[in-house]
Structures are given as structure tokens and as C-alpha cells.
Amino acid sequence: MSNRGSQSIPGPWLADMHVHTTASDGVWSPQEAVFLAKEKGLVAIGITDHDTVDGLKQAAEASSLSGVELIEGLEISTQVGDEDVHILAYYPNLDSPRLYSFLENMKEKRKERIERMMLRLKENGVKIDPDLLKSITGESTPGRPHLARALVKLGYATSTKEAFDLYLLPGRPGYYPRYRISPKLAIELVTEVGGIPVLAHPGLLNGHDTETMIREMVTYGLKGIEVFHPAHDPSSTQRYAEIGKSLCLLVTGGSDAHGPGYEYSTEIGDVRVPYHFV
Template identity: 40%
Template sequence: MDPMTIKYDASQRFDLHTHSRASDGMNTPAENVKLAQEKGVSGLGVTDHDTVAGVKEAVEEGARRGIAVIPGVEISTRAGGKDIHVLGYFLDAEDPVLLQRLAGLRETREARNGQIIQKLQGLGIPISLEEVIAGLGRQLRPDESLGRPHIADALVRKGYAADMRDAFDRYLAEGKPGYASLPRIAPEEAMLWIREAGGAPVLAHPGLYGDDALVSEILERGRPAGIEVYHSDHGPEEEQRYLALAEHYGLIPTGGSDYHGVRQGVVFHGDLGGRCVTGEIVERLRKAAGK
């Protein structure tokens, strides 16, 4: 099933924000596609952090199962003193310039992870990056990315947090003692990268930034194709607020669960299929990408 050529319509349900173990998800890309089929979801976006390593496997599994897989990415950026994420859809996951740029972002991510480990050690927590990687139970591929959820998982296993949310609330969330952030590209630069790779850029989960004035500035500067209105961490009031922003700026209102899988029996962010949009939204994204 070629995601560039199939017909999208209002009867279909798409979860446009999912993560695999190519970044900080728990499942393989193929397992996420299988789960989408089991949940009656028509298709999903594969949007791993700073990597497209899971796209090929997911697309191939989608073709076998009749599930449409939208090639995507979630790029880490920085603006207004906050970490801002930019989603990209229908991009060329084999574009050599994009792959080189994402490799650079993963190097920054690795340096950031090292700083987090140092801060945790400074708090008296005996933890190492090697220990975090060992917790994966497999070798980390060069085109995969390691994130804070992996570190949080190690903190839980070592007894320094009750669960993933507790690990973030105690140590890893912005403003907490284990948090670290290095200089990153601006959101509008990530949006340009996505366009140059043939994709449609979307501002991810604006409700998580706690600064709607900054959100509006980013939308004005970057002029993305869409904004993620529907997200597992958005309540009804936030959905209405960002839907109004989408209408004001003429943006596509996208949505997804931000599914990362299950850790210690807890689904991180939301369950796959928990936030969906219709195929009409997907068709608008495809057109915005020029496909």
C-alpha cells in the first residue's frame, strides 16, 4: 500500500503521531502497524525523534496488512527557552541531505544525554549511559536515537522513581534537577528541512509548551502546514483553543496519540489510536507536501 497514491477519505481514522524503538518507543515499527490493525485504525504516522530509521519497516508491514503508513519524523528544536518539536509528514525518508541533518541532531541528543547522566550522578544516583543502553536489551543502531524515556526507564528499574511519569516529575522534565538542554536549531529551520525533503511540517503538541504567545510566534515565523490540535495531553479546552489557532492561520488541524508503547505497565502519553483524525486531514497533508 503506497501512502503517496492511496485514496484518503472521511471514513478512515489515522493516528498521525507514533514512536517506535527507532527512537524512544517500546515496539518495533512493524509491531506498531500490527497494533494499528488490531485497533481498527486505518493508518498511522511514523514520527520518531530525529530519525527516520523506522519508516521503511513500517511501510513494508503496512503494505502487507493493508494499513497506510505515512513517512514522518519529529524534529527537536529550541525557541523561547523551550524545547519545541516539529513533525514532518510525507517526506522522502531516503533524502541524503535530510539523513545528514538528522544525524547531526542525534549527535546533539547524545551530548544532551551525557549531561543528564552527569546531573543525575551529581544527585547521588549511580547511573551510566552504558547502563541505560543495556536496558534496551539489544544493540542501539547508529541511525536510532536515545531519549529521556530510556533514562527514565533506568531510573524506575533502579528504584529511584515509581514509574515513567514520576521519573520525569522528579528529575527529567524541564526545570527539574536532571534536565539538560543544548543549543538546537529553531523550529522554522526544521520546517524548512522538512519542506526541502518533500514533506509537510506541523507544530507538535502546542499545549505542552505552556506559552501560547510563543506558539503564535512560531506559527507566524515558520508558517507550517499544520498544528497538532488533537493530542493525548490536550484536554477539550486546549483542543478548541488550538483549533481556533489553526483556523486563524489557515493551518491543517492534525492529531495523534504520541504513542510510545508500554513501560512498567503504563502507556506513555496515550494508547495508539487514542487520538485520531480522518483521512480528509491526511489528504490535506499530502497536498501540502506537493504529493
């Protein structure tokens, strides 16, 4: 694990609270993620796919078989200005009609966005066959990481990072803005459906006064902050821990693992927190 992802607080490192699967843009199936957590010596794993809970049933089955506790969650995509702000939602009521309706709408918006991005790429001489994208996406809802993998397969880029840099970031030929919801809406929704809203990886928020933003989110109902993350160096980790303490926020942490080929190249269990964080 890189120095950015290593945090040295004494204690048993037994839970990874932030993992992605093939239900969104990770490389492991929900079952594989849970069993891999067991291999890594974890006792709990948080499955937090982007804007979906579709993998949680399979993960729950694997949890029963493996003995690894499942932390049910998802990661909701929001924006402030042009900056992505992600809200982790832990333990929502999965039977909530309100949550189901919200996620179905988000799924349709994500599909529409990818269709527009593929059209823009085609207009710029970069054609991605829908069947190829489907083979990469599987049963999950397509997103930019799936497009990036397709661009690598087709030889337009040598890595997913390069694919983003050349084609999929703002100002690049394939970019199309996402459907926007505010952190306020996400936090209030998570609270409404019985979940615990947590700000993900605050260290990735470069364009704003992060502490002021966090304080504002607390007024909406924010309950936690992801202090431990591979993008946080030791000084950032210390800073967010202090902010969390000053605002009486829950502290969480996890690898944000998607699998090989992603920006941080983290694996499940690369960032661990003591079980009492769960």
C-alpha cells in the first residue's frame, strides 16, 4: 500500500467500510468481494456501490456463508458547482419505496449520460460498440469507468487514467455533465430512509473550503466523515479527524477499492479501521 493510504493508529484493523463491486464500477462480484475480505482477515466489509444497492442481496448471501459481517451501504453522487461530492449512506432501509424510486431515477440518468458520451465520442472519431460496453458493464449500470475500460480495450488509451485524461474529463471530447443533485438532497434522503449519511473522501474536494462545506452539511444532517482513505496523507487524516471530533461526527474509513487499474489501485483491505468504527 502506498504512503498515501497508510494510517498508523494502533488497534486491530478489521473492517474496510468502502468497497465497490460489479454492481457499479468495481471488478469483483459482490460475493467475491466478501470472500476476499475473509481472505484478508477482515471481519466486516462495507459494500458501497455508486448510486445502487443492487449488489447487497448477493453480498448478504456471501456474508452468511463466510461469517464476514456485511455493512450495507451505497455511495451517492452529488455535485457542488463543478465538483463531485460523494455521500456514503450506511444502513438505509432497503425496502423503502422512496429509496427505490430515487435509485431508479439515478440509474436512468446514468444510462442517458453514457449514451450522450458515446455519441460525443463517435462525433470525434472514437466509436465504442454497445455490445463491447455491455460485455464490460455486465448487469451493472454503465458509468465513465466502464467507458474508460472500453477505450483501453480498443487501443485509444493505455490505461483507464489515460482514458479519463484524454476523453472523459470536463473539457474533453467525450465528456457530458452528470445529472446533478445536491449534497443537501442526498443527506436528507439518507436520513429519511433511516440511513447514516457520511461524507466520503473529503481530501478529494479541492475547489472549496472543505471545513466550511462540512459544517454546512452538518446542518443538513450529516452524521459522519470518512477520515481514513487512500487519498489522504497523514496530515490530511489528522486534519479530518480533528474536524470530525469538533463536529461530533462519526469517523469511518475504507479502501474505496475498485480493483486494479483505478486511480489509487487499492485492493480490499488496503485501508482498514478498527471494528468499533462500524
